[in-house]
Amino acid sequence: MRARKGSAQAPRQGRERMAWKKHKRVMLIGSAMAMAMSTPALAQQGSSSDGSDIVVTARRTEERLQDVPISITVFNQAQISDRNIVTAADLGTYTPSLSTNTRFGPDKASFAIRGFSQDPATSPSVGVYFAEVVAPRSAGATTGGSGSGPGQLFDLQNVQVLKGPQGTLFGRNTTGGAVLLVPNKPTGNLEGYVQGTLGDYGQKRVEAVLNVPLADTFKVRLGVDRNKRDGYLRNRSGIGPDAVGDVDYLAARLSILADLTPDLENYTIGSFSRSDTYGILLRPIACNRSGLNQLTVQGCAQIDRQNARGDDFWDVENAHPDPRSYLRQWQVINTTTWTVSDTLTVKNIASYSEYEEQTRFDLNGLNVQPVAGRPFNYIIASHAPGYPTASQNGFTEELQLQGRSSDGRFNWQIGGYLESSRPLGRSAAFNPINLSCTDYFNLQCQNGLDPTKPNYSAGTITSTSWQLASRSIGLYAQGTYKLTEQFSVTAGVRYTWDRTTAFAENLRILFPQPNTPLLTCSNSIRYPGASLAIGKTVTDRSQCHVDYETSSQKPTWLIDVEYKPMDDLMVYGKWSRGYRQGYINPNVIAFETWNPEKVDTYELGAKASFDGAVRGYLNLAAFYNDFSDQQVQVNALARPGIPIAGANVTVNAGKSTIKGVEVEGSISPFDGFKLDVGYAYLDTKLKAIVFPAIDPNSPYGSFVQPAVGDSLPLTPKNRVTVTGTYTLPLDEAIGRIALGATFTHTDSQLATARSNPFGLLPPSDLLNLNMTWSDVLGQPIDLSAFVTNVTNEKVWLNVGNGYNSIGVESVLPGAPRMAGARLKTRFGN
Template identity: 55%
Template sequence: MRVIANRCAILAATAMCVVLTSPAVAQETGGDAVGSGAIIVTARRMEERLQDVPISITVYDQEDISKRNIVNSGDLATYTPSLSLNSRFGPEKASFAIRGFVQDLATQPSVGVYFADVVAPRSGGSTTSGNGVGVGQLFDLQSVQVLKGPQGTLFGRNTTGGAVLLVPRKPTGQLEGYIEGSLGDYDLRRVQAVVNLPLADTFKVRLGVDRMKREGYLDNQTDIGPSHFGDVDYIAARLSVLAELTPDLENYTIANYTLSDNNGIVPKVLGCNEASPFAPFACGQVTRQEARGDGFWDIENTETDPKIRMESWQVINTTTWLASDSLTIKNIASYGEFRETARLTLEGEAFLLPNGTPFIEVIRLNNTPGYFNSIQSTWTEELQFQGQTSNGSFRWQAGGYYEASDPMGFTSQSTSVLLRCPDLQALQCIDLIGGRNISRPYQKTWFRSRGLYAQGTYEFTDQLAVTAGARYTWDRMTHRYDQFAIFFPAPGQLEYRCTNPVRVPDTTVTAPDDHFPCAVKFTAKSDKPTWMIDVEYKPIPDVMLYAKWARGYRAGGAASANILFETWEPEKVDTYEVGAKTSFRAGPARGYFNLTGFYNDFRDQQIQATLIRAPTSPLVGGSAIINAGKSRIWGVEVDTSVTLFDQLKLDGAYTYLNTKVLELDVPVLGPELVDIYSAIVPTAEVGSPLALSPKNRFTITGTYMVPLDDSIGDISFGATFVHTDEQVVSLATAPQFQKLKPTDLLNLNASWDSVMGSSFDLAFFMTNVTNEKYNVSVNNAFFSFGLESGVINEPRMYGLRLKYRFGS
């Protein structure tokens, strides 16, 4: 208890030191922060005022999303200081990170994404993708809520970083809707359309569609493949049906569908390793870029048919029964599917011989013909009970949760390493080095998660309340991996072999799809309790102080491709928080100011490590997940919003994040490993900060509403400035590439709602106004393949929106 008390004291003191200099953001939903228009959130699985919830939350409503032109997860992370994006494989395959909790490779998400209270369908692939971080979800929403810190008591999927809640607009009793069109540079075209139909007093339907296309901003300097990368091409549709069967029984069904199909991203080569055997080719590419005078957004592509295609759909059914004035029973069931096809060059290299002809590709990733890179189904079932005592002094909820995610057949990807493949899909490859192959594993992944939970809040007085909750979760992940490869012993000859010499004898098979003799299967099981207890005190009605202790955990996992590193254990965190939520109205000013200080004791964290092959190893090395000791994370988060004279609105958010690796237990290369790997290089070091954890990050938004007669309409001008300190991205590469540089982004918007009293709205937006140039990831290939590359940011973009509203 003394340790906890000391940590809380440190946090409180630190918080007070920055309170006067730290602006922040969370948006109002059409009213002031004190009255009936207060911000409503569902962070505790029920509707509550933001200011009554003892959780650090950033909230956006649909107006905020539109004005900031938030289209995908990367845009959301730009505006939320505590939220980062791991986009090593491009924005379509990104994952969220909060407070230094990062998802790598095939680990389970550290940040859960929930739509209408249901976790997103799993992807089941070997690289991060899916799990709700994509395009097509961020339209026609009531709110987006970013919850910081472990939320392992009430939410289905256990995570250590936090949760992102997407709350869709529910069908209403009004005939209404809108049609919105957008045009902009890079040939931007976007159409959104929503209609709400009250077919009866007790039966209401809402239908929405979002279609967007935009040309890529990366210019391809080779004659291979398309001329542009980084394009956008998706369609999303949503159908919501609300049936009020009786005054006490409601059934709410949502069907979502999203299809995104584009060229993907090609990393830009950032530098070369002159000591590498590949230096003539890697450094030759750098020299070639410089000689051409390549711009920042110029890249070289070697994939003949690049593609990132993701298709997902999900049906959610929520039945709510008001059993009595003091008891509500809710059943939430869902089923969803996710499919991914990926063909891309992982390193962005274009290695040429002196005569200019292609030499080899370092790593190319393709789907195997006839197979998806990921194809997974997920269904969930949750039975929830909510109740309260007759006087309302005790509110509680309890329930059970079950999630089953299964493969819908084998997934398979063909990965060429150090081969020249004019047509990888057709196995037209040349082995110029000797002993190289196309890795073609066939995989299946199963997930199971079961949980029982209960949480309650008891109000001792109108000022003092205590909330406590607990959950016990059983998780299991099973991964089958048929490690299979295709060799090229001579021109025109193919040889098929199992390539897991440790787990499977060196077996030669006779056909390109005879992978069954190569099968291995591993299972990772974990079951852990998580809990939360907090004390809430309101000295005056508009101020709430709270102190909280929460335990979070992220399940272990299995990925049989990492030979001798096939499984990893769960990670856990103890989070200690103190905070204050304040609302105010003083003369012409109204708003709120929320402050949180936190300390995280992080153990057995799951981090990525690079496996360097031994000189005589039959393998090419690779990456693995290891449980790497202990870290501590502490910081301060501030969210605030102030409106002056009903005309000037200032929103801000600030996060100070201090992370440090305290212990790092890198596996020792024993006798069974020395002939396979020569070194294990983790992406972190003792004493170093965690990846994607900038020390200071803040965003400030100013919106000025021009005072005009209602007959003219509502005109406003807005600007958002976002600063991010430098941050470690990986320590498994050369020092000059280990950190992302600090960035300063400026975005502008202007809107004219109800133009001249009509039903038309007109808006303008511009992102990255100053055309900042920076990379957002690195690929850790400096020592293995002699070059370093990374995904680079979007340049300045702008556009216009015209919206027509109809109905009530």
């Protein structure tokens, strides 16, 4: 048993008074900073105004941002700290065209770029790479894994968000883009820092980095990040913890750089992270008062309780006595670089990783009152006793050859890639649905709602166990040839072979009599018409074993033309093909597998830099995506009278178009002041949708269908981010004081099918402030303060999508206003 943090037995009122005192102290810092703020600002420390020293690795080699024909947003470590970017979910606040899906919590956030989203149990549409290695897969039922896990966003050189298909040079084929996390390499200096953060909701964070050159040819860098914060969603049910939505992670990283010879470098990174929180919880906001079923009545009663108490937007009712979201991940990456000659470099990148996840929580935030003194659960998502929700290892191997012609006109690279993800053991889930249980793990359950009332649905437990293995092999080549000093052509091609296999043992447990379970295999259940035929009854899960397999092989490519009429101006046009592999979700019935999707992207762009009295840069990109065989997650509704909840299933159902414009710019009109603007316009449209036929014996009778003409999920039409910084004109002996602010507007965006009247996320306006005092009084000390969501905007992050099935809709509230202060001390060089 882990120690409970702020359990229901703790003296809640005392904790709330202490939290409020801390809140007032930290808010005084934020208020003083806001009063001092006279000009909005963007802190881009360590970067010149025209972007000339912003180096990116978007084409697997170091290049200036302004020389790369890709739409890219870049954040250095100073910007990450100033904006209080702690999790992957925070990146979406500051990056036009990038959205994050936090339906299962920020520690399991997935990315969507230009409308290409990742649904649970699918291969990601946006690849996340740390030190050039793709994030480990999880093979679980949520969006956990395959992304930026807790504790990765510290001690970085930069974060690069690449928009558009990355189907040639990068390890895993993706349709939406890539997010590159570039850690700081060990240096030849003895140096480091310790930084502490105190903030609202009891936040305490300590970061420490030590860089030691043990020899001229052997350097070591060690970093640790420990972060804790209480939950911002106050639990009003009296069940379980006082609050959810907390942060509690530990991350550590060890990097070793060895120059084996003057031409041979070996770079090894070992990283570890562990996060253990209560997870998040949705909040019911609307119900169908006409009453679809008994759950609708219960949902309406919960909303009435919320209103009677005067609950605010961040008050929820938890029904699970011990919710948990646990993630543990470790990874070792080894990169060997051999400079064969001035014109040829050989690089080998190998990695091994392990990922584990345990999840248990109330899926819909519906706190149904006890039935005859027995707790009732609508849907509990939980790992099975003794088993994780996901447990997977990963191995990658990539060999690159990079070269150039002796005259420098032709630059090329070729390579081969292997990724293998295999189970460490069985993963298992145990999900009570529509049941009243005193001990559901020991099957002490009965159908909880009154069977004499209309629209009664019998309860069930879905007990599933599975293993999934995935393999991807790719061969690629890409080259850029300068026809003239101004005119270049780039062409790249890749061929990828993907294969995924899985088995599942899906058990469905019914309760025809209280505490009397009846076991049957989910895949053997048949429902002719509306009457239930149980099918094959079993005594053991192993009797339900079913194997699945899906494979695909596809070419992807890139053709790009670049023209530089002058050193500070580039225009480009390109056509690229991307594809996302088909995959398997062994935990659904009748829709376990789906096929690949593909996209053709056509893009025109321009990048300009300017210097002189006014310095800055401006980057523009216009794109059109033709999207085929789209992987769509839809809600399948059970037939009337069938004891099964609706399910989110993935099918190849759509053809869509995505077009838009992206703008990234920075300007310094006078000394000490810089203004950055990011803007994205997205016009997404579902052009056609054809669902697979539903087997007449399937438990599902219909789909909640997205309508042709609808926009794609998580694609706001307009998003603009304006960030600026003003550095006070002070004597160097005082230090450098910079005041900053960021404003982000996001249009409304579809979260689910438009047939759901609450499926549209409202628009939002977020204001964040920051202040940094570097080199305080000439000492190696930095002080900073931040306030996020200054106006306490009530932001919907996602919806539960229950209105069409149970007549109750819930939303996931975004974080309220939070403030904090940091103290950083540096040592060495």
